[in-house]
Amino acid sequence: EITFGVLLPITSRGLSKPEDCISNLQKFVESLRDTTKTDRSNCFDKRYKLKVYIGIDKNDAFFHPIEDNCAKRTLMEYGIPDVETMVFDYPPGSICAIWRGLARRAYDRGCQYTVLFGDDVVLKTIGWMSRIDDAFHALAIEKHVPYGFDGDPYLFQLYRRWGCSVMLPDVKLTNTVGGEIATRYEKKHHQNWTFEILDDGVNSVQTWLEKNSPTAPPRLLTLDVIIPSYRVQMKYLEPIIRLNRSPTASTMIIIIVDNPESPNINVLKDCYEQDPFVRIRVHNSNMGASQARNRGLGESAADYILFLDDDVTPDPDILLECEKVIRQYPNACGFIGCTKFPDPTPSIASSAITMWGGTFFWDICEHIEEDIPWGVTANLLARRYKDNVWFDEQFPKTGGGEDIDYCLKKKRFFVDNVLGGEGFRAAPQVKAIHPWWNNGGRVYRRFMKWAAGDGALINMYPELTYRDAAPNTAESLLGVAILALMTLLSMTVGITAIHRRLLIIFLITIPLIPVANIIFDVHHHMFVEPTACVPALRGYRRILAAAESSVIRIANDWGRLEGHIRRKEWSCIGQRFDWFAGRRGGVPIAHERSNSVFRFLILVGLVTSVASWVFA
Incomplete structure (x- = not known):
């Protein structure tokens, strides 16, 4: 019975x-x-x-x-x-x-x-x-x-x-x-x-099995994949759900839909809601990338978590490769996967992003093997631990700085509190392809938003910041604009020849600031590193891409400055964040300061030349 x-x-x-x-x-x-x-x-x-x-x-x-x-x-x-x-x-x-x-x-x-x-x-x-x-x-x-x-x-x-x-x-x-509606009780x-x-519970079951069932299989590694999704595009989500599974690991896919108005939600649910290893959660409103990932963290009970963007195409064996590096380095707090973009050569806009450096940290695991400072959450493997490390929701909904902050906090906790704990290691075989934003079109606004967010890192991590040797483009433009405005205001009292000369110099300087940046970047990519970043790009197309990389940097600088002003971080203006978080010593800082000085010297030379001609 x-x-x-x-x-x-x-x-x-x-x-x-x-x-x-x-x-x-x-x-x-x-x-x-x-x-x-x-x-x-x-x-x-x-x-x-x-x-x-x-x-x-x-x-x-x-x-x-x-x-x-x-x-x-x-x-x-x-x-x-x-x-x-x-x-x-x-x-x-x-x-x-x-x-x-x-x-x-x-x-x-x-x-x-x-x-x-x-x-x-x-x-x-x-x-x-x-x-x-x-x-x-x-x-x-x-x-x-x-x-x-x-x-x-x-x-x-x-x-x-x-x-x-x-x-x-x-x-x-x-x-x-x-069901999914509100419960009748709190x-x-x-x-x-x-x-x-x-x-x-797991340890108790393990002990019980060893005593009562010697033929039981070994414990599986558990790995959850967290995907915050605003677009809910099945052409990207389905390949992730259908990734090859390892017989020695258990994988659950957790999709956090951050756009309740998406017409594809019902399609996704109809296909996969009955699968116990596909968990679909829908926010009531657009909460942003950080909140979506945090909800995924709260939903997970696995040993490790693989964060993927909802528009990447992972290698079919990415889960198997995750298991390999996890078992090889069990003390690491996480692993930085390798995320590549399609060949940028056919597109001036995509080539410009590459020349600017916007994709450098996406495959940083190919340049640094261990103790990588951070990696993008498009392809980030992290150990789930009771460390109270979450994605900070002060960062923009569309992202910008939250991945760096998460990785830095994660590493700090592991090194300080976990026996033998290590930082993030490289996982170059954990591969994914990310499409170019806007199908290869121009997305200056996206980079401005990212910079507005990641500028907060300067105030959050003062030990990882430095004072630049010269103002960047946005700071220069704002400074000159303020000086021009002050000159105009003083002219309401009385106009002198000095006033006129100063105003002319300031007005000349404003357009020359971006010109100086363009000259620097074109010279750098045509003569200093003529085969770097996009080796197959040649001739006038390389010149155009180099010039556009300056435009992207200017947009990025403006976004960061806007973020400082909005958050009233006045002391952070002129400060820079070390993207390598000290991992490469003072070399990157010295390199950036040197570039700032050269750009500023080009600007001084241009202003001097034009002013001499005007006042001749």
Whole structure:
């Protein structure tokens, strides 16, 4: 005889009138009776039995008197006689605590299975008891684990470590009240259950298996892929969902849709919502990249997390390569994958982005092997740890600086608090391709927004900043514009020859500032490094790309300056962030300062020459 213990917390809270809970319960009990009738008959070798454990809140007066409560009477009226009522005195919303108490009672009473239900469920599948029992037997044979080794989010994550968490497609139910809509009670989540509590459970199961089932397979590595998605483009999401899986790892895809108006959400759900290893969450409004990734972090219970952008095309074996580097360097806090862009040569705009340096850190893992300061979240593999490291939501919704901040905090925690902890390592075989933004078109505004965000790093990490040797383009333009305005204001008092000369010099200087930058970049890419960045680009097209790289840098400088002004970070103007975070010593800083000086000297030379000609 196989006994199923049905765990049934019941509440009258959150309904228009308390009697509605009995109406919901009647629908559940009727479905419970009808779908188990065949299994509970004596027509099979096995006889299945139901035992219902009702959990009632002590303060829910609707179910008083407890001894003869209306829920128990309803079950018995529908032909479910074996019912036991338990009373709990927990804060509202402690549904898991009630389930736990009911499960303990069912276990003590000898139930072979415990099934968690809500009072608003309607069962759809006839014979679900025998189907579940058969599935457990098949799982035990396939995975070489004891019969009944499987199983709510905690149990799923626990047994997932041995590949024993499955969903039966032919056993179905519906939620008539809950589901994705708001619950009838305030949810009380246990904080950090995916760390110590889950780890304790995993260790207990591991110890039990070693003692009771020597033939059980080794524990699997768990790796979740988190994809914040605004566009919800199936041409990118489907290949990620269908990535090749490793037999020694368990992978879950977590998609956080950050645009509830996307017409593709229903398509995505129709295709993959029934897959227990594809989790789809939809924000009520556009919350931004940081919040989306943070929600993904909160949803995950894996050992490692692979962050991917929703428009990258990963190598089909990227998950296998992730597992290789994880097992090779278990003390690393994470790994920087290699993200490439298509050949920029055919496009002046894409070549300009490359010359500017906008793609340098996307494949930084090919230049630095260990202790990489940071990597882009388009392809970033991080160890999930109880380090309280999240993406800072002060950064722009579209991104800009949050990936650097996340990596720096992650590394700092691991080096300081984890025995043998290391920073980020290179993972050049963890490959993905990122398309050019705007299909290779011009996206100056995007780079301005990024810079507006990453400028906050200067104030957040003063130890990683330095004072530049000369103002950048945006600072120069703003400074000269202020001086010109002050000169105009002083001319309202009285106009002198000095005023006129100063105003002319300032007005001459404003257009010459970008010209000086263009001259510097064209000279650099044509004569100093004529084959760097985009080697196949030659002739006038290389000149145009070099000139446009200056325009991108100017837009970037303007965005960063705008961010400083908006945040009132006056002391940060003129300061620069070391993108290598000290990893390469003072060499990058000296290089940037030298370039700033040369640009400024070109500007001084141009202004002097033009002014001499004007005043000649």
